[in-house]
Amino acid sequence: MINNHYGIIGGGINGLSVARQLLLDFPESRVTVFEKEVEVAQHQSSHNSGVVHAGLYYEPNSLKARLCRRGAELVKHYCLENNIAYDECGKVVVALNEIEEKRLDILYQKSIANKVPGVRMLNAEEIKEVEPNCIGTKALYSPHTAIVSYGDIAKEIAKEIKQKGGNIIVGKKVVNLTEQNKKVTVHFSGDDYHDIDFDHVITCAGLQSDRLAANSGDIATPKIVPFFGQYYVIDETYKEHVKGLIYPVPDPNYPFLGVHFTKRIDGQMTIGPNAFISLGRENYSGKDYNLSDIYDFLTYKGFWKFSSKNMPAAMRELRTVLSQTNFVQEAAKYVPSLENVTVTPATRGIRAQAMETDGSLVDDFVIRKQGNITHIRNAPSPGATSSLAIAEYIVREVMTPQ
Numbered sequence: 235m236i237n238n239h240y241g242i243i244g245g246g247i248n249g250l251s252v253a254r255q256l257l258l259d260f261p262e263s264r265v266t267v268f269e270k271e272v273e274v275a276q277h278q279s280s281h282n283s284g285v286v287h288a289g290l291y292y293e294p295n296s297l298k299a300r301l302c303r304r305g306a307e308l309v310k311h312y313c314l315e316n317n318i319a320y321d322e323c324g325k326v327v328v329a330l331n332e333i334e335e336k337r338l339d340i341l342y343q344k345s346i347a348n349k350v351p352g353v354r355m356l357n358a359e360e361i362k363e364v365e366p367n368c369i370g371t372k373a374l375y376s377p378h379t380a381i382v383s384y385g386d387i388a389k390e391i392a393k394e395i396k397q398k399g400g401n402i403i404v405g406k407k408v409v410n411l412t413e414q415n416k417k418v419t420v421h422f423s424g425d426d427y428h429d430i431d432f433d434h435v436i437t438c439a440g441l442q443s444d445r446l447a448a449n450s451g452d453i454a455t456p457k458i459v460p461f462f463g464q465y466y467v468i469d470e471t472y473k474e475h476v477k478g479l480i481y482p483v484p485d486p487n488y489p490f491l492g493v494h495f496t497k498r499i500d501g502q503m504t505i506g507p508n509a510f511i512s513l514g515r516e517n518y519s520g521k522d523y524n525l526s527d528i529y530d531f532l533t534y535k536g537f538w539k540f541s542s543k544n545m546p547a548a549m550r551e552l553r554t555v556l557s558q559t560n561f562v563q564e565a566a567k568y569v570p571s572l573e574n575v576t577v578t579p580a581t582r583g584i585r586a587q588a589m590e591t592d593g594s595l596v597d598d599f600v601i602r603k604q605g606n607i608t609h610i611r612n613a614p615s616p617g618a619t620s621s622l623a624i625a626e627y628i629v630r631e632v633m634t635p636q
C-alpha cells in the first residue's frame with residue numbers, strides 16, 4: 235500500500251476526503267483525483283442543507299449510524315483546526331400530533347442507541363424555550379447538531395491534498411475502468427488524455443456513481459434515481475423567527491427528511507428541501523431536462539414500483555413543487571408567524587439516491603470493492619457529515635481487509 239499510485243474519480247467531498255486519508259495514512263504514495271467539472275465540489279457537496287447531522291435517524295449498527303457519529307466529530311475538529319465556520323445551532327424535530335409523537339419516540343430510542351450526545355425530549359412549553367416561535371406537541375432536541383458549508387470544507391481539503399503532494403486534475407471525465415494483472419486502467423473521454431494505470435482506484439462519482447460502476451464491470455443495480463430538493467430563502471426581516479434548525483418528524487414510508495427550516499452558515503434562513511423526481515441528474519435550474527437521464531429512470535422497473543408505492547407522499551411533495559405558497563405553508567405549520575413570509579427561490583440540490591429493482595430506496599451507505607476498484611454506490615445524506623469517516627472506513631477497512 236505504501237508506494238502505490240491511487241486514482242480517485244470524483245472531486246466531491248467524499249472523493250477529496252478519500253484522497254486526503256490516503257495521503258495521511260500512506261504519505262509516500264501517489265494520489266491523483268479526477269474531476270469532470272472545472273472545479274471541485276460542484277454537485278451535491280455544494281448543494282445541500284449544510285447540516286452536520288448528529289445521528290438521530292439511522293438504524294443502530296448501520297454504516298450510516300456509525301460513520302455519521304464519527305464523521306460529525308471529525309468535521310467539527312476539521313473546521314476548528316482550519317478556521318472554517320462551524321455553528322452548533324441545535325435542532326428540534328417537532329411532532330404536531332399523536333401519530334408523529336409515536337414516531338418521535340422511535341427516533342429518540344434510535345438516537346440513544348446511536349449515542350447522540352445531549353438529546354432529550356421537549357414538551358410543548360419546553361419547545362418555546364429553544365425555538366420561541368415554534369409550535370408542536372412534543373419535540374426531540376439535539377443541542378449539538380451544527381451547520382457548516384461543505385463546499386468550503388471540500389475546498390480546504392483540496393488545498394490540503396495539494397500541499398501533501400497529491401494531484402487534482404479537473405475538467406477530466408472518466409468513462410470507465412478496466413482491471414488486468416492487478417493494475418486498474420482509467421479511460422477518459424476525449425482524445426487529449428491517455429489511459430493511466432493505477433494500483434487501486436476509488437470511484438466517488440455521486441449522481442453518476444451507478445453508471446461509472448456498471449461501465450467498469452460492477453453490478454448494474456441499484457441505480458441512481460435523482461430527486462431534486464428546492465430551497466427558498468426567507469425575507470431577511472423574518473429570519474430571527476427561527477433560531478436554528480426545525481425539522482418535521484419524517485414519514486417512515488418516505489426516505490427524505492421533509493421540508494425544514496435551515497439556518498445557513500452565512501446567516502440566511504432557508505426553507506426546504508422538498509423531494510421530487512428530477513428531469514436531469516445535474517439539472518439545477520429546474521428549467522431544462524436531460525433526455526438520457528429521463529430515459530434511464532422511465533425504463534427502470536424500480537422507479538415504477540417506487541412510484542406506485544409512494545403516491546400519497548409524492549402528491550404531498552408535488553403540491554410544494556407546483557406552488558410556492560403551499561411550500562411556505564408546509565413549513566409554517568411549525569412556525570405560524572411565517573405563514574405569509576416572502577421567500578426567494580434559492581438553489582436546488584439533487585440527491586444521488588440509489589434505488590433497487592423492487593422500488594425500495596437503499597437506506598444505508600453502499601461501498602463495494604471488486605478487485606482493486608472500490609465504488610461508493612450510495613452516499614446520500616448524511617454523506618457530507620460522514621465524509622471524513624467514510625474516507626477512514628474505505629482506506630482502513632474496505633481497501634485493507636482486517
Ligand SMILES: Cc1cc2nc3c(=O)[nH]c(=O)nc-3n(C[C@H](O)[C@H](O)[C@H](O)COP(=O)(O)OP(=O)(O)OC[C@H]3O[C@@H](n4cnc5c(N)ncnc54)[C@H](O)[C@@H]3O)c2cc1C
Binds near residue numbers: 409442
Ligand atoms: C438537497 C440535499 C441536501 C443534503 N443535505 C445534507 C446535509 O445537510 N448534511 C449531510 O451530511 N448531507 C447532506 N446531503 C448529502 C450530501 O450532500 C452528499 O452525501 C455528499 O455531498 C456526497 O458527496 P460525494 O462526493 O459523494 O458526491 P458529489 O458531491 O456529488 O461529488 C461527486 C463528484 O464526482 C464527479 N464525477 C461524476 N462522474 C464523474 C466522471 N465520470 N469522471 C470524473 N468526475 C466525475 C462529479 O462532477 C462530482 O463533482 C444532502 C444532499 C442533497 C442533494
